[in-house]
Amino acid sequence: MTITRLARRSRVALAGLAAGLAVLTVTAPAAQADPEPKAAALPDxxxxxxxxxxxxxxxxxxxxxxxxxxxxxxxxxxxxxxxxxxxxxxxxxxxxxxxxxxxxxxxxxxxxxxxxxxxxxxxxxxxxxxxxxxxxxxxxxxxxxxxxxxxxxxxxxxxxxxxxxxxxxxxxxxxxxxxxxxxx
Structure with missing residues (x-):
């Protein structure tokens, strides 16, 4: 494998990792704010x-x-x-x-x-x-x-x-x- 191909694959992998971390960073606070599922409301x-x-x-x-x-x-x-x-x-x-x-x-x-x-x-x-x-x-x-x-x-x-x-x-x-x- 050439150095150019290896560098390209590394950049793609790093970009994917960065995108994944960005999603985790955006969604993590919401998941922590409401860790338990809400109970269904009782009929009135x-x-x-x-x-x-x-x-x-x-x-x-x-x-x-x-x-x-x-x-x-x-x-x-x-x-x-x-x-x-x-x-x-x-x-x-x-x-x-x-x-x-x-x-x-x-x-x-x-x-x-x-x-x-x-x-x-x-x-x-x-x-x-x-x-x-x-x-x-x-x-x-x-x-x-x-x-x-x-x-x-x-x-x-x-x-x-x-x-x-x-x-x-x-x-x-x-x-x-x-x-x-x-x-x-």
Whole structure:
């Protein structure tokens, strides 16, 4: 190999090495600034609204009874927060039950939301049913536009059994007034 060829190859190799070092110098600070990959953001679920209905479809003993559920919740699963209030009236308008609490879980899939919460305050409770503070209750909302449906755990389980976190029942009550927004 001639000296000219050797010199040319050395210059090419040195130029390549210099270019590589320049790239490393430019990219190295960026790599050091953020060494760990960023975690994917958790979903921000939403359940918001007030729904009212008449319990006529639940049997003769509930004909004319009216209920109202106010639920405001946001977050993801057990990283959720919010409040709920439940009111229930006899057909003559007298209060049957009134209680409220804090949301401890919210899960959403499409237009359906399941939320649970702990009862913190009972303002009215019927003599035949004790509504205990500290108990978890569950709600299921099916956001069908103007024809939302609602389900609640104590319609099936009563208040004596503990409701597992993030669980609800089928949405059995069609709302006659109001509605909910569910966002996933």
């Amino acid at each position: 679920f939403l359940l918001s609204g007030t729904g009212e209905g008449v319990l006529d479809t639940l049997g003769a003993g509930w004909k004319g009874h009216k209920v109202r559920f106010v639920i405001e919740a946001k977050g993801f699963a057990t990283e959720s927060q919010g409040t709920f209030r439940v009111q229930h009236w006899y057909p003559d308008g007298k209060i049957f039950a009134d209680f409220q609490g804090k949301i401890d879980c919210l899960n959403v899939g499409g237009d359906v939301a399941v939320a649970t919460g702990i009862i913190e305050k009972v303002s009215a409770s019927p003599a035949e049913i004790e509504i205990p503070t500290g108990k978890r209750v569950g709600f299921t909302i099916d956001d069908e536009g103007k024809r939302d449906r609602l389900g609640w755990s104590w319609a099936v389980l009563g208040f004596k059994q503990e409701v597992p976190i993030c669980t609800g029942t089928a949405p059995i009550l069609p709302l006659s007034k109001g509605g909910y927004t569910v966002r996933d």
